[in-house]
Amino acid sequence: MSTIDIKHPHSRPDDEARAAVERVAEKIQEKFQIDYAWEGDHLHFQRSGVDGNILLEPGQIHVTAKLGFLLAMMRGPIEEEIRKYLAREFS
Template identity: 60%
Template sequence: MSNIDIHHPHSKTPAQARKAVEDVAKKLAERFDMAYEWEGDTLTFKRSGVDGHITVQPEQLHVTAHLGFLLSAMKGPIESEIRRVLDERFT
């Protein structure tokens, strides 16, 4: 199993950050059949081969994901895409 661990700064209010995370999660759910739910300020997500969470903190997001065996080989591209989306939505 391979892990992704990203800390990304943001300047949004907690409500704005939460909405942006929710918007991204909805798109991922539609595109990749991913289930997600909020647990306080943390959005947890899961689908075959990956599970993780995005925690909305003041001035920072913390993204972690655990990749299964097959997706471990694609860790680099997956992590790059996560960083690209974070830059797009939160910078």
């Protein structure tokens, strides 16, 4: 099993950061057909072969995901896509 672990800084107020994380989740949902739901300050996402979270922390966004065997081979492009969405929303 392969993992993704991304920490991305931000300086937005909580409500703005949460809205930006929501937009990131929507983009990831479109691209990778995931389901997601908020649980407090973290957003849980999943689909066959991937299970992950986006944690909204003070000053940073923390993305973690466990990739199953088939998606592990695409770890690089998946991680790059997530980083691109984070940079677009939080830079």
